[in-house]
Amino acid sequence: MKKIMIVGCAGSGKSTLAKQLGNQKKIPVYHLDSIFWEPGWKPIEQNRFIDKQKEIMEEPAWIIDGNYGSTMSIRMKYADTIIFLHYKTTRCLHRIIKRRIQYHGQTRPDMGEGCKEKLDWDFVHYVLMFNKNNAPTILDKLNSVKEKQIYIIKNPKQLKHFSLD
Template sequence: MKKVAIIGCSGSGKSTLARTLGALLHLPVHHLDALFWQPGWVPTNKEHFVNEQQKILQNDAWIIDGNYGGTMDERLSQADIIIFLHYKTIRCLYRIIKRRLQYHNKTRPDMGIDCPEKLDWEFFNWVRNFNRTKVPAINKRLSLLENKTILVFKSPKQLRNFLIELESSRPNFPMDS
């Protein structure tokens, strides 16, 4: 597991999972939101975003979290493993509201510089409609991939069990003296 793509609805925990896997597997972590958003929530231009993602994909190992449908196919085709956090809408809505409160007037570690947490009606509706409007296209993309390990987690408990199993299967190396 050297190239991991993590996708799912906002609020599903993609960035948290990316950081957890990065620490566990000693792989570099890249958050697409941090690449896409410039200070003050200004989107980067598509060409720059695509080029930055290409630089990451050229590396031998990476974990990338984020959807960004316009560049998703390239990530999925190069990933060794794809993790889809496919949680219920209510869970994701709860988490984006909780996140908004937790990071009030602050920028999350997985976000672009000087992009303080916000929650507007458009984003709320995007999350609310994700399972209905975005998941069918994601499932179609995933069904077209061959020779890929695709893990779909429908609950945090399933994900926790996977992480526990992964951690227990990793060899313990003695610390250098």
């Protein structure tokens, strides 16, 4: 397992898990948010975003965290392991609020430079609707994938006992 893709709702802990696995397995970690967002919360041009991901995926080993549905199939093609943190909405909401307080006025380490932590209604709505709108699509994609290790983690207790040995 050298090419690991981590997806899940905002606040599920994708970046934290990516960092932990990267340290444990000595594999480079890439956060899609830090690639997609340029200073001031300006999105990168879509073709550049795809090209940057393809460059990473050509490397012998990587861990990539983030959803970005428009490029998820590309990552799935290259990944040998896919982890879906499929947590309850309330847990993710709690975590994004906690994160907003923790990083108030700062840029998170897994975020694009110059993108100070923020919390707006669109983002809260995204989290509120993730399990209804996004999770079914992710699960459908995972069900169509062959010859990959797929893990669907539903709570922190499961994650605590999770291992990629």
